[in-house]
Amino acid sequence: MSDAAETSQSKAGLSNGLAVLKQHFGERVETGQALRSQHAHTTTWLTNQPPDAVFCPRDTAEVQKVVGICAQYRVPVIPFGTGSSLEGHVNAPHGGISIDFKDMNAILAVNADDMDATVQPGVTRKALNTHLRDTGLFFSVDPGADASIGGMAATGASGTNAVRYGTMKDNILALKAVLPSGEVITTAARARKTSAGYDLTRLMVGSEGTLGLITELTLRLRGIPEAISAATCSFPSVDAACRAVILTIQYGLPVARIELLDALQVRAVNAYSKLSLPEAPLLLLEFHGSAAGVAEQAEAFGDIAAEMGGSGFTFTTREEERNQLWQARHDAYWAGLQLRPGAKGLSTDVCVPVSRLADCVGAAQEKLAADGITAPIVGHVGDGNFHCLLLVDMDNPDEVHRAEGFVGWLNDLAISMDGTCTGEHGIGQGKAKYLERELGAGAMVMMQAIKRGIDPLNIMNPGKMGLG
Template sequence: MALLADLPRNEDGIATALDVLRQNLGAARVETGQALREQHGHTTTWLRNQPPDAVIFPTSTEDVQEIVRTCAAYRVPIIPFGTGTSLEGHVNAPAGGICLDMSRMDRILAVHPEDMDVVLQPGVTRKALNTHLRDTGLFFPVDPGADASLGGMAATSASGTNAVRYGTMKDNVLALRAVLPSGEVVKTAARARKTSAGYDLTRLIVGSEGTLGIITEMTLRLQGIPEAVSAATCSFPSVKAACDAVIATIQYGLPVARIELLDALTVKGVNAYSKLSLPETPLLLLEFHGTEGGVAEQAEVFGEIAGEAGGTGFAFTTREEERNRLWQARHDAYWASLGLRPGAKGISTDVCVPVSRLADCVAAAQEKAAEMGFVAPVVGHVGDGNFHVLLLIDVDEPTEIAAAEAYIGWLNDLAISMDGTCTGEHGIGQGKAAYLEAELGPGAIAMMGAIKRAVDPLNILNPGKMRLPD
């Protein structure tokens, strides 16, 4: 696990900065308990824990500025933390330093129903936002698996099952404010829905994984809760047949809100876990959002397309209870998959390829996993060409960790060879750092490195992530 070597620590600087911050913020706010620190180096994957030296919970932009200025003065790393649900070691502290847990900056500052946007602090989670919005008829569509903080979702450019219709965080953050390594606050855009005013700093900070600035305020686009929703499911003889149906559906222009694939192994897990009796072959699950008439028509058109691609067992409904039943397999997929190898931990891969290459990529991934002896169910946000192989491994067994690492590397290389990416939605962090240059080449790495050095010349913001050249 060479990737996870610790980086050199600035021991004196860290000690001094902690003293100064204790002085300025109050000793109690600079928390150093071991359990808390380890929890804040939380990784949900195969990467080992590298806890920060202290955790501080800022409650205001001024707090963040104070901490950043102190850390800049003593060259101490700062690791911004949302809910710790990122998957590629984004919140690890390989050079130590101070974790800024943003969870107490969780105020919703303004909802603008006419403009369909919301201004909020980064610690608000996506579910908390949608609960808050319930009476407005609006919702925020980006839905990664976890109830992540919106600041963390922006920092890692998260997405989820709705992205095929509503886009990713890149498409849904209208503007943000962030504290730069200098301690200054940057406002990236006005609240207008469209702008051509200068460099797109919003999207530069979205996905920058806490390496350019610490997000302290965001303006997000909202969507109207659809009048009607329909759900549809269909089984297919092969991943290829299912992918053909996906391509035809999108080419036809059906406005799918969600189009998810479960492979045969996942369906098997779901049957066991949820006591269902679905055919143990690849399954597509769809959702349409629109008018009553529209969503029924769309589901039926999909049924025809699916039939032409060899699909069987097509079912659809517009009733909520029935929808939940049809989608149960998807909702249970993660836990059901874990049940395929009791006691194992699931390590998620995250590649994304042009949709035309998806069937080939999934088939090769399944074959390779079988060849290497993995139990490895697959789920995919297939409208975008994005899928996850869940490697079920015993994380206390170094040979299994090594095999998982080898498999992930192999799959990253395969996706890249298909003009795809090693990460569709999880980000680079520590886990994918070795693949960024393979994907984009030296020009992009050099440009990203130049930007990083220009904005953060002391390299204090989340060092060791993305591994850009010094």
């Protein structure tokens, strides 16, 4: 069949499939242009590629029904959480229907004795933790944005707490998912460990909607610490700050969070969040434990910081002060955008072994300066992960070219250091071309085989992860 004939057949199938969906669900299958555009990529500079329709299911049975119809007519299916992903995961390059899980937002069960909870994918992390507050438990994965739990699972998210509590892959016990065939599977039980069969839970986590749609998640919960302290310390250089991080990890200090802000990011945070932090490279930390324990941990870090030339070390256990500091950290993206009003922000992340962190961040700063690019740096440096927010005039082709070149250079640098092109943003569209460089051709062949075996019609979030 010719390409033109295939395209015509695809369009006919899409049209017919949407018509059948409307027969079953009526006006709930929405096709307004503004809504469709909102359900495509909007957070950075990747092209907005809207779906042909948007549907908000209310339960697993409705998801199953929609997927069955889409499989029959080969209509692409794109899952949508809150739209906060950064690499084009929610784009619809081949058209299709966006499945928005905002109405599947129930907390189904909290098993406080077992320290787990089962939720629907549309529950956001803040809503879950608000619900859990009276139980003495919390869900630890904190990517900053108030993302949906389903979206966080699909992209393998992590965030500020990962250095102590792990990423989504470490905090999901089991999933329920609708496969491209319309079949519903459960990947595991609630038991804390199992050696039964393939680890289907981890296969689904980070698969970016290319293998199925997650409709329930059983999550590992943690006890709210007796005491929490936050600390800040300034350093004469990013290199000195990174080396303090390395010593902290090697020393075995059980920090819950350890974040780096370079001088430019500190300046942005001060202006945006009305703070008065010294405008020098800064480490922002948090310690969890007993009152005596967090004080001891803070003092031990203070000694490490002094050894690396740190200054102005302070820590606080006051909740209001802690919340102000961490809210400022979570607003770093928006603060960074204010450094160059009118510019578009391109946020990119890499992750390297902690021992290579100082080298990687230092090289990135030198390259940014040489290329004339304004880009504050911030990172979850306790696990070697950092972000650059490139501020780009999209009307300047040369500037856009330099920014794109830097992103490619940084990805290759991280890979050359035995790191990864993405610690937590995921692959999506934006980083697809770097995945084979990182994993090798053999791994890509295996991933393609898994994708074809589960989704032979390629209807699940096509065009992502370099999987077709």
